[in-house]
Amino acid sequence: MTYCLAIKLEAGIVYCSDTRTTAGIDQVSAYSKMHDFSIENDRHIMLLSAGNLATSQAVISKLQTDIESNAVLNLHNAYSSHDVANYVALSLREEVSKFNSSNHEASMILGVQLANETRPQIMLIYPQGNFIITSNDTPFLQIGESKYGKPILDRVVEQTTTLSIAAAAAIVSMDSTIRSNVSVGAPIELCIYKESSFARCFYSKFTEDSAFLRDFQSSWDTGIKKAFNNLPPVEWSEVWETKTTN
Amino acid sequence: MTYCLAIKLEAGIVYCSDTRTTAGIDQVSAYSKMHDFSIENDRHIMLLSAGNLATSQAVISKLQTDIESNAVLNLHNAYSSHDVANYVALSLREEVSKFNSSNHEASMILGVQLANETRPQIMLIYPQGNFIITSNDTPFLQIGESKYGKPILDRVVEQTTTLSIAAAAAIVSMDSTIRSNVSVGAPIELCIYKESSFARCFYSKFTEDSAFLRDFQSSWDTGIKKAFNNLPPVEWSEVWETKTTN
Numbered sequence: 001m002t003y004c005l006a007i008k009l010e011a012g013i014v015y016c017s018d019t020r021t022t023a024g025i026d027q028v029s030a031y032s033k034m035h036d037f038s039i040e041n042d043r044h045i046m047l048l049s050a051g052n053l054a055t056s057q058a059v060i061s062k063l064q065t066d067i068e069s070n071a072v073l074n075l076h077n078a079y080s081s082h083d084v085a086n087y088v089a090l091s092l093r094e095e096v097s098k099f100n101s102s103n104h105e106a107s108m109i110l111g112v113q114l115a116n117e118t119r120p121q122i123m124l125i126y127p128q129g130n131f132i133i134t135s136n137d138t139p140f141l142q143i144g145e146s147k148y149g150k151p152i153l154d155r156v157v158e159q160t161t162t163l164s165i166a167a168a169a170a171i172v173s174m175d176s177t178i179r180s181n182v183s184v185g186a187p188i189e190l191c192i193y194k195e196s197s198f199a200r201c202f203y204s205k206f207t208e209d210s211a212f213l214r215d216f217q218s219s220w221d222t223g224i225k226k227a228f229n230n231l232p233p234v235e236w237s238e239v240w241e242t243k244t245t246n
Numbered sequence: 247m248t249y250c251l252a253i254k255l256e257a258g259i260v261y262c263s264d265t266r267t268t269a270g271i272d273q274v275s276a277y278s279k280m281h282d283f284s285i286e287n288d289r290h291i292m293l294l295s296a297g298n299l300a301t302s303q304a305v306i307s308k309l310q311t312d313i314e315s316n317a318v319l320n321l322h323n324a325y326s327s328h329d330v331a332n333y334v335a336l337s338l339r340e341e342v343s344k345f346n347s348s349n350h351e352a353s354m355i356l357g358v359q360l361a362n363e364t365r366p367q368i369m370l371i372y373p374q375g376n377f378i379i380t381s382n383d384t385p386f387l388q389i390g391e392s393k394y395g396k397p398i399l400d401r402v403v404e405q406t407t408t409l410s411i412a413a414a415a416a417i418v419s420m421d422s423t424i425r426s427n428v429s430v431g432a433p434i435e436l437c438i439y440k441e442s443s444f445a446r447c448f449y450s451k452f453t454e455d456s457a458f459l460r461d462f463q464s465s466w467d468t469g470i471k472k473a474f475n476n477l478p479p480v481e482w483s484e485v486w487e488t489k490t491t492n
Contacts, residue, residue, distance in 0.1 A: 147393035151422035155470055167480045176397035190480075215478045223473025224401055230469050232461045234413045234436075 001183035002144035004033055004048035005173060006109045006122045007166045008134050010159050012195040013111045013120055015046055016170035018178065020185035021053050034189045035060050037067070037075045041198050044113045044120060045075050045084060046191065050144035051106030051127070058095045059106070063088065081112045085123050085131055093129025107143040111193065120195055148180045149173030163192055171206075171213075172220055188213070247429035248390035250279055250294035251419060252355045252368045253412045254380050256405050258441040259357045259366055261292055262416035264424065266431035267299050280435045281306050283313070283321045287444050290359045290366060291321050291330060292437065296390035297352030297373070304341045305352070309334065327358045331369050331377055339375025353389040357439065366441055394426045395419030409438050417452075417459075418466055434459070 004017040017033040031053065037045040047063075049056035066074040078084045088110055096105055105127035113120030124141045125131040134141060139159050142150065149172075156169045167190060177184045186208040191201040206213040250263040265276040277299060283291040293309075295302035312320040324330045334356055342351055351373035359366030370387040371377040380387060385405050388396065395418075402415045413436060423430045432454040437447040452459040 147426070148397050150426045151394050151397075152470075154425050155422075155467060156474060164480055165474055168474055168477050171480075176401075179400050180393070180396045212478065219477050220473060221401060223469075223476050224398075227466060227469025227473055228402060228411060228414055228418075231414050231465050232458065234410055234417075 001181070002033060002050040003142070003146065003149060003174060003177045003184045004050050004109055004144055005140060005142045005146070005149065005153070005170060006046075006048065006111055007140040007153070007157055007161075007170060008111075008120070008122045008159075009139065009157075009161055009163060009166055010195070011163045012197070013046075013122060013193045014163060014166045014170050015048060015109075015111065015189075015191040015193075015201075016167075016174050017048050017189050018174060018184045019187050019189065020183065022183050023053075028185075030185075030187065032189060034191060036191070036201065036203075037063065038198075038200060039076060040200060042115050043076070044111065044193050044198060044201075046111040046193065046201065047088065048109040048143065049106055050108075052104045055092075055095050055099075055104050055106040056108075059088075059092050059108075062091055062095070079114070079116075081114060081117060081121050084112050084114075085110055085125065089125045089129045089131050092125055092127060096127045096129075109141050109143055113193075113196065113198070115198060118196070120193065145177055145181050145184050148177040152176060163194070167192060168216075171216060175213075175217060175220070186213070247427070248279055248296040249388070249392065249395060249420060249423045249427075249430045250296050250355055250390055251386060251388045251392070251395065251399070251416060252292075252294065252357055253386040253399070253403055253407075253416060254357075254366065254368045254405075255385065255403075255407055255409060255412055256441070257409045258443070259292075259368060259439045260409060260412045260416050261294060261355075261357060261435075261437040261439075261447075262413075262420050263294050263435050264420060264430045265433050265435065266429065268429050269299075274431075276431075276433065278435060280437060282437070282447060282449075283309065284444075284446060285322060286446060288361050289322070290357065290439050290444060290447075292357040292439065292447070293334065294355040294389065295352055296354075298350045301338075301341050301345075301350050301352040302354075305334075305338050305354075308337055308341070325360070325362075327360060327363060327367050330358050330360075331356055331371065335371045335375045335377050338371055338373060342373045342375075355387050355389055359439075359442065359444070361444060364442070366439065391423055391427050391430050394423040398422060409440070413438060414462075417462060421459075421463060421466070432459070 007014045019030040033049050035047040108125040111122045123131045188206045191203045193201045253260045263279040279295050281293040354371040357368045369377045434452045437449045439447045
């Protein structure tokens with residue numbers, strides 16, 4: 001499996017992905033799942049991929065080739081975010097449809113803002129070639145092994161959250177998933193796009209033993225334990241009664 | 247779905263379960279999934295059930311009937327925890343095997359200590375009729391919708407954790423799951439068994455709008471936000487570099 005997420009805030013977009021790919025428990029490798037197709041001062045286009053690695057690579061490679069061959073429609077000449085999303089979705093659907101099996105499916109998260117657009121968007125693209133955007137109440141999207149890391153996002157992330165706090169939430173969400181599921185693993189890639197900056201993303205990659213990630217994890221563990229110690233005590237004598245029936 | 251968990255500590259056992267059952271999104275009901283077969287001063291036997299409700303009810307009903315009819319082997323005359331587990335597992339397997347479909351499966355968590363035993367045990371019983379116990383490193387078991395609530399248990403629970411902290415962890419784990427997944431819902435049932443007490447469990451049931459649960463949730467949210475504010479800042483200028491390749 002894989003775990004990727006994107007959070008769309010008023011201030012911009014935070015992307016985070018793991019790098020583990022597995023084909024059986026004895027074939028574990030590290031591949032980046034974060035693909036940046038941006039052009040400075042013109043367009044921000046970021047793709048995260050989860051699912052079958054061959055399918056993801058084929059799609060990314062097609063998108064790249066279309067740019068290089070200056071195809072009639074490609075990521076660098078598309079006129080709107082909607083065109084970009086449709087084009088990526090159809091490319092994914094085409095690749096998936098070569099195989100008649102859910103094993104060959106992949107999903108993608110697309111983040112995009114073109115120079116003529118006032119706001120960026122993120123979309124979750126399904127292997128069937130359709131896609132959804134975020135809502136005001138659910139400003140994040142996840143693909144892959146998404147359940148472990150969802151509660152912390154549900155609790156912390158709102159549209160008005162700062163990029164720094166959202167980046168921290170993304171790392172906690174990723175770290176929780178890595179601890180609970182061996183099919184998701186470090187290094188962790190993190191990328192931040194400031195709304196309407198049309199600049200290259202701030203990007204960082206954290207290995208398992210990076211000093212930052214260790215400090216971060218130990219600080220989070222301390223914080224969680226403090227939060228536990230401050231919870232209202234479960235007073236046995238007061239709150240609790242004996243259950244009387246089966 | 248459903249979410250049930252049990253934590254086995256040096257001090258005893260904490261059980262927690264939701265009460266939502268769903269057969270399609272327009273058939274939502276509340277059923278207890280916590281079944282206490284203990285006899286004071288003689289034996290502690292607790293069963294949590296997840297999966298097909300008809301299957302769970304049939305098994306619980308058979309166990310109850312066997313007690314009432316004083317069957318040769320029943321929960322109230324079994325001589326060892328292992329006998330209890332085998333008997334429950336076979337009863338579950340027998341019921342599941344009447345249907346040739348995974349839709350009719352159910353899983354159970356069994357907590358048990360008989361008067362002649364020095365330590366209690368918890369077991370996860372699969373629909374196939376086999377079962378596993380906990381280890382020193384993983385002192386908890388989960389059935390049903392278990393992924394959302396696993397990270398907090400992984401971070402907080404060890405064998406030496408107190409019953410109160412473990413109860414709090416169980417409530418946080420349950421509350422996180424309820425927030426992230428509509429197929430799991432309040433009221434929440436919580437039960438604590440003190441090791442070798444052979445007394446009735448401390449039991450409580452929290453509805454969605456109980457004062458305790460509201461205080462608890464708001465205190466946890468505050469604690470989490472504090473933990474976030476104390477995290478080492480993701481210093482963009484220092485830690486971050488521009489990603490240069492696709």
